[in-house]
Amino acid sequence: ETLSWGEENGPGGFVIPAGVKVPANDFFFGSVGTYASSNSGYAAYPVPVLLGSAGRGRTFRVFFGSYSLDGFTHIGDAASPDRRTDLVITNAPAAFDVYATPAGYGLHSGNAAASLSGSVAAGGLAGGYVGFNMDGGPWFSQGRNTGQWSGLVIADHAPDPAQRRLFHAAAAAAGNYMPQLRPVLVTIGDSRSEGYGLSDGRNWPYLMQQYGRYQSYDLAVSGANTRQMLGMVPAAEAVGRGTGPKVAVVFGGYNDHLPSSHIPADETVRNIAEIIRRLKKAGFTVALIDETSTGGAPRAALKAAIHDGTLAPDIEIDPFAPDQPLYNVENHTNWLADDTHPSLTGHAILASMVWDRIGRLLLEAP
Numbered sequence: 630e631t632l633s634w635g636e637e638n639g640p641g642g643f644v645i646p647a648g649v650k651v652p653a654n655d656f657f658f659g660s661v662g663t664y665a666s667s668n669s670g671y672a673a674y675p676v677p678v679l680l681g682s683a684g685r686g687r688t689f690r691v692f693f694g695s696y697s698l699d700g701f702t703h704i705g706d707a708a709s710p711d712r713r714t715d716l717v718i719t720n721a722p723a724a725f726d727v728y729a730t731p732a733g734y735g736l737h738s739g740n741a742a743a744s745l746s747g748s749v750a751a752g753g754l755a756g757g758y759v760g761f762n763m764d765g766g767p768w769f770s771q772g773r774n775t776g777q778w779s780g781l782v783i784a785d786h787a788p789d790p791a792q793r794r795l796f797h798a799a800a801a802a803a804g805n806y807m808p809q810l811r812p813v814l815v816t817i818g819d820s821r822s823e824g825y826g827l828s829d830g831r832n833w834p835y836l837m838q839q840y841g842r843y844q845s846y847d848l849a850v851s852g853a854n855t856r857q858m859l860g861m862v863p864a865a866e867a868v869g870r871g872t873g874p875k876v877a878v879v880f881g882g883y884n885d886h887l888p889s890s891h892i893p894a895d896e897t898v899r900n901i902a903e904i905i906r907r908l909k910k911a912g913f914t915v916a917l918i919d920e921t922s923t924g925g926a927p928r929a930a931l932k933a934a935i936h937d938g939t940l941a942p943d944i945e946i947d948p949f950a951p952d953q954p955l956y957n958v959e960n961h962t963n964w965l966a967d968d969t970h971p972s973l974t975g976h977a978i979l980a981s982m983v984w985d986r987i988g989r990l991l992l993e994a995p
Contacts, residue, residue, distance in 0.1 A: 665830025811873025
């Protein structure tokens with residue numbers, strides 16, 4: 630059965646029994662399915678696996694984004710609590726795996742791979758946790774979007790290259806994955822793109838994949854302001870280095886005015902302008918989604934900046950104009966009761982509207 634948790638599915642993840650033991654410097658963890666978000670949650674970060682007894686000795690863990698919300702995959706072990714790799718998890722259906730050898734770690738996601746060199750000390754890792762609640766405790770009571778896993782592998786020996794290729798091939802065959810695809814979509818934003826309040830990670834970037842096949846990277850984070858969105862750009866630049874069509878969608882700014890940020894509208898415009906500039910320089914076609922009519926959203930400021938050329942996206946998308954179905958934030962079929970976050974129906978509408986504007990770009994041959 631598919632494993633899914635977080636948001637409306639409820640908190641936590643799954644305990645690995647203490648009887649499941651792997652050598653600290655010789656193991657393999659693989660997942661098959663979909664991660665809905667590379668970063669997740671302003672209160673914590675996604676941890677797909679923790680091996681060992683959290684808080685009671687030696688552990689190994691993989692996590693995405695870290696508290697810096699940078700979008701990259703990180704590793705923590707007995708030598709260091711946080712080492713960043715150059716891998717960005719794909720949010721298209723794919724296999725993800727990490728393995729340990731005495732000389733370091735290897736990681737793989739979709740058609741990308743990374744490694745961390747350095748001595749990994751011998752020892753044992755017993756039990757652990759699979760899921761977004763790093764230690765199974767109450768410190769993060771509501772895990773954010775996860776997507777769905779249809780398979781997990783934990784092995785007490787790192788496979789050789791031929792075995793890893795077999796794992797990736799078997800996963801692609803079982804899930805009808807296409808890791809060879811090179812078109813890239815990157816989403817930079819906040820909870821409206823991460824999928825706050827939804828179940829199974831069904832945010833609009835995830836739902837949009839029903840219209841075409843490409844490598845999707847959802848770097849949106851609940852609570853992110855535009856300063857933090859700027860911090861997501863290096864991950865976007867990293868996944869855009871390959872050949873193939875590259876499209877980036879930017880949607881954010883609402884959180885800037887909140888008491889936790891106190892970012893004035895003119896800085897919001899400057900930050901988004903810098904995001905667009907850097908993404909264009911990296912070769913992306915950039916689409917900017919206009920702000921909503923939610924109270925406090927800098928819709929007027931962003932519209933004015935587009936009009937006077939301060940913001941220069943290649944494509945402007947306005948699903949929230951008065952004649953559009955997402956205009957009225959008090960329509961609680963399309964919006965949650967907070968008048969801020971789209972409902973699942975709203976995310977489906979947003980997915981359709983964004984695809985209508987950018988889909989042809991992702992289906993073009995390189």
